[in-house]
Amino acid sequence: MNFKSVKLFSLALIIGLQTNVFGFGKDRIKKFDWNGIEVTYLEDNRFPIYQAMIHFSDGSLSDHPKRRGETSMMFDLIDSGTRRYSQKDISDNLEFFGTSWGAYVTHESTVFEVSGLAKDLTPTMKKICHLFKDATFTKKEMNKYKRLFRNSARSAVNNHSLVASKAFREISLGNTPYSYPVAGKVKDIKKIHTKDLKRKLRYFNENVKKKIYLTGPSSILSLKNIITKDCLWKGSSDNYARILTYKPKKVLKKPEIFIVTVPKANQAQIRFGRFLNQGEYENQELNSLSSEFLGGGFTSKLMREIRVKRGLSYTVSAYAGGQRQYGRSVISTFTKMKTVEELLDVVKNVLNEVKDKGVDESEIKRAKGALSGSFPFRFEKGSAYLQQLMHLDDINKSYDTLYKFPKIVNAFSNKDVQANISSLFNWNNQTIVIVGPKSLAKRLKKYGKVKVKSYKQFF
Incomplete structure (x- = not known):
């Protein structure tokens, strides 16, 4: 096979993959109403497996100011035991069926994911529903969780x-509702008790709006009966969905530098970026292209x-994007x-060059x-496709x-990319966080105001 034939074959393969991936999603997406709950189903008969994602329209912003981290703790401990089963019983049973489960909590929403063999959907999902109905959150398991949380915070100094990343997020998102870590800090979790987690579970079961996302063979649609009869979930117009009104964060006019001190730092971890207000992050396609241009791979700028x-670093990456009501730009x-x-x-010269001279x-x-070439490969798995559909629903696209x-x-034109990078990654608007020794502060004053913080305040 000559070079021309190889090139034509590769082009045909890419086109075929795009057609297959896009056809697979668009032709097989169905919407259902299960007792008032919106269900999005992506049919996938390639393998006898399923994935279920339960999307709750609230997250850590529902936590009491004195008990931050309780939503994250509740979902982390939901499988720690019920009145009928111990944590070991639950884990042994779900692992026997090859089930994966767990939650991902953000400020605005929470997603609980379950996946496994389609033939085992009924016993595994019935067990999951049992956890949501009867989790006990015993003092013994909560103390174990708190001990592990403290140990993890102590060991963070080595990472x-x-x-x-944690310091940059909290600092750059300061004075917004999204700056505090969703899992809370060591000082927060000691204030959380069994009754608080039970109250939080009841809130998510009874009050929070839910959506369900499914992928797998059509047999998994039998989940409807389990959701309505075992989980006892239903939807209504009274269900709560987290929507915020907040004052837009002011954009910096000069870069702001923070030194986060750690002992024995032999290299400097550096993060640049800023908080993106509503109206700044919604063009996700242009943001993706701008990020790819700046720091999307080995040939990026x-x-x-x-x-x-x-030879200043082994790697650098750039990202700009948003969630439902806010966004972030980050260079790492x-x-x-x-x-x-x-x-x-x-970094300063590159960003200024793009702003002044274009791309x-x-x-x-x-x-x-x-x-464009890598895009279809992101959705080879039905679960990845499903997650993207959920994200589009979440941001109303x-x-x-x-x-x-x-x-x-x-x-997009060159000027589109230039204008977008000049807005999202303008050097004068950057918050810069550097993890290293305090002695860096004196050296970096020429770049702007420098503040020094200990790593401990972020854990």
């Missing part, structure tokens, strides 16, 4: 990347300048202590090609944007 040309990297200033200068045509073509993604991306 500087984690420290940087920042990677070439930071790693390939100067690390470097040696002695090259912190050089790395900051490179190179060949670099934009590369970013568009990489983004049409599913059509998913199927038209490559076409939308390729239609």
Whole structure:
């Protein structure tokens, strides 16, 4: 097979994958109403497995100010025991069926996921419903959880990347409803008791709006009877969905630098970015292209300048996107202590160059090609497709944007990308968090106001 034949075959394969992936989703999405609960079903008969996602329209923002982290703790401990079964009984039973389960809590919403073999859906989902109805949250299990939480916070000092990400999120999202960690901090969890978790579970069972997302063979639609008769869930117009009204965060006019101190730092973890108000993050296709251009891979602008040309870091990434009511822009990297200033200068110069001179045509073509070419492969699994549908529902966007993604991306002009990066990643608007020694503060004053914080205050 000659080179031309290989090239044509590869092109046909990509086109075929796009057609298959998009047809698989668009043709097989069905909507149902199960006792007032909206259900989105993505039919997938390729394998005898299922995935169920229960979307609750509230999250950690429902926590009492004196008991932050109780929603996260409640979902983490929902399988810790009931009046009938111990934690070991529950785990042994679900693992016998090869079931995976767990929750992901955000400020605005919570998703509880269950997956396994389609033939075992009935016993596994009946067990999950039993947990939601009868979880006891014993003092013994709560004390174990709190002990592990404290130990995890203590050991965080050895994971500087984690420290940087947690500190950056809390600092850059400061003065908004989204800055405090959803799991709370050590000082919060000691105030949470059994009665609080039972009250929280009752709230999510009875008051919070729910949506269900399913993928797998059509046999799994028998879940309807389990949801209505075992979980006893129903939907009504009175169900609560978290919607916030908050004052937009002011955009910085000069970069703000924070040194988060840790002992024995041998490299500097660095995060740049800012909070995005409503109206700044909604164009997810343009945000994806801008992120790909800046830090989406080995040939991205920042990677070439930071790693390939100067060897300042092994990796750098960029991201801009949003959830239902807010967004974030983030550049993430690390470097040696002695090259912190050089790395900051490179990032500053790249961002200012894009703002002042625009973007190179060949670099934009590369970013568009990489983004469009990799897009279909994100949805080889039905679960990944389902998660994207859930996200689009959550931000009130049409599913059509998913199927038209490559076409939308390729239609953006160089000026579109330049304007977007200049807005979301403007150097003068950046909050910069660096994990390292306190001595960095004096060296970095030339970049703007520097504040020093201990890593301990973020855990």
